[in-house]
Amino acid sequence: MPPPPIRKISLDAPPTVVHVPPIPLNGNGNGNGHGAPAGGLHTPGPPSSDAPVIERMRCNAVTIAYGPKVAVNKVDLPISQGEVLAMIGPSGCGKTTLLRSLNRLTELTPSASRGGVISLDGQDIDLLEVTALRKRVSMVFQQPNPFPMSVFDNVAYSLREGGSKRPRKKELMEPVERALTRAGLWHEVRDNLDHPALRLSGGQQQRLCIARSLAAQPEVLLMDEPCSALDPISTGKIEELILELREQIAVVIVTHNLQQAQRVADRVAFMYLGELVEYASGEQIFNAPQAQRTRDYVGGAFG
C-alpha cells in the first residue's frame, strides 16, 4: 500500500481573505447562525438557540502592534449576543491579542499600540471609563486564577466597590448564589463557601472564575482558551455552560481545539498571521471553508 500523499502548503503564498459578510444590526435577517448544511460532509455543530441575535460589539479595521511587530492587522469583526463566536488559528496568529483588546487589557502591555475602532453598542470603547468597560466586557483566562480568598469572597469581589469588605456577606448571599448557580458550581461549594478558593480542583476553580465574571453581570464574556488546562469532564461542564450563557450575553471564546470550536461555536473567525482569513458560521468553516488557508487549517495540514 503506497504511503498517503504528502500535502504541501506554501506558507508564503498570499492568503485568501474572505470578507466579512455584512450582518444586519439587531440580527433579524441571519437567524441563529445555522444555514442549511453546505452539502457533502456534515459535522454537527452546537444545538441551535432560540435567542435573538443582537450585535453588541464590532471591530473596525483593528490593528494592534507590539512595538514594530504587527500582531493583528486590520480586522473587522462583529460580536453578537445570542451566539458564540470562536476564534481559531495557529499559535501567534493574534487571536488572544484581539480578544484582550476587546476590554482594553492590551493597554497593560507598555509596548502595545492599537489602531482602528472597537465599539460596544455603537460606542467607541476608548471613550468609556476603562473600569466601567471591563465590568461590561469581562474576561476568563487560560489558567484558573481564583484570588487568594474564600470561595464566597471571590465571587463577591466583583460586586463590592474597590477592594472593600462591604457590603457584608448577608446582603451579597443572593447574587453570589445566583452567579455560582449559573456557573454550575453552587451544588459543589454551597457548604464550603468559606474555604480558600485555591483548594478547589482545577475545573472548579475555572468555573469559580466564570462565576466571578458573571456576578458583575457582564454583557460580553471573553474566554481565552478556558479549557486548555482542564480535564475532559470539567471541559464538558464549561462547554455546556457556554451554550447556556449565549442566550443572555455575547460569548467570545479563543480556542486551540478545533473540535471544541465545532462543539460550541455558532460563528467562527479563523485568523492567520494577524489577518482575519475567514469569518462564517461554524457549519461553513468546518464543512465548506471558502479560503484555501482555512481549508488547510481545519483539514489539519498545518497548525
Next chain:
Amino acid sequence: MSALATPPPQPGSAAPPPRRTRARDSATTWPLRDRIGLAFCWAAGITLTVVALTILLYMCFKGITQLRPSMLVTHPSGAVDQSRSGGFLDPIQGTLLLTAIGIAIAVPIGVSVALWLVEYGRPAALARAVESAVDVIAGAPSVVLALFGLSFFSETFFSFMSFRSEDTAFGRSFMVAGTVMSLIALPLIVGATREALLQVPNHVREASLALGKTKASTIRAVLLPAVRPGIATGTALGMGRIIGDTAIVVLLLGNTLTTQPRDGGIFGLSLLQGTGSTLTSYIYGNSPVGEGNAPQKAYAAAFVLLLIVVALNALATRIARGRRKDTAWIR
C-alpha cells in the same frame, strides 16, 4: 506503539528484573577529579551540620546548666557577687521592645518599597536607584549604621526621640535604636515581599483588572493577601536580625544594665525615650571581655537568645513552606 525500554516481566516471576545502570553513571568509574569533587561536597555538607550541631549542643548544655528560672523574672543589678547580680528580665524586655519598634517601622516601609518596585517600578532609573539603596543598606555593617545613627540623632532636632543633654540630643534611646534597627530588617522584608510578588502570575492581576477593578484595589484585595506569607517570612527573618544585633544596641540604646525610662515625661513615651539593654548587649557585657565578667549569666542568656532566634527561623521556614502548598496557581 509500545516501545518499552525494558521487557515486560514474565508471568510467574514475582520479582521485577534488577534496574540496569550504565557503567559510567556509577561514581566508582568517574575520573579522579570528579570523585574528589563528589567527596568534597559530601564532606562539606556533613561538616557544616556537625559544626551547627556542636554550637547548638554546647550552648544548650552550658545554658541549661546555668539557667535558673528565676533569672527570667528578676532585674539585673551591678553587684560583683554573682549570687546577687540578679537575672536578665530587663534585657529580655528590651529585646522584645526594640524588636517591636524596629518591625513596626520596617514592615510598612519594606512592603511599600517592594510593591512600588514590582507593581510600578517606573521610571526604570529610579527603580534601579531604589534597588541599589536597598542593597547598600543590606550590605552596610550594623556598626556603621549605628555610628551614623548616633551622630544623626544627636542633632538637637531629634531630641524628642531621646532627651536633651546640654546643647544636643542625647541620641541614645529605644526609639533611636529601633529606628536604626528597622534599617537592618528592611532589606529582608523588601526581598521576601518582592519575591512573593514576583511569584504571583500576571494573569491573576489581569483577572482582577478584567473585572473592572482599579490597580489600587487589585493590590489591596488580591496581591496583599497573596504575599502575606512572604511578608511574614521577611518579618520573621528581620526579627531574627534585630534580636541578634549587638552593635546598634551598644551604641544607640545607652547600654544601661536596666531599663531606664527618661526622667519625667509622659508614661510610655518616656520608656521609648529612655535607655536599656537587650540580651545581646547583656551577653556582651557579661562575657569575659565585658565589664560584668559573669560568663555563667552570659551562657544562660545566650541560650535564651538562641532559642528565640532558632524558633523564629523555624517559623519563617514553616511559613515559606506552607505558602507553596496552599496558594499555588497553575502557571
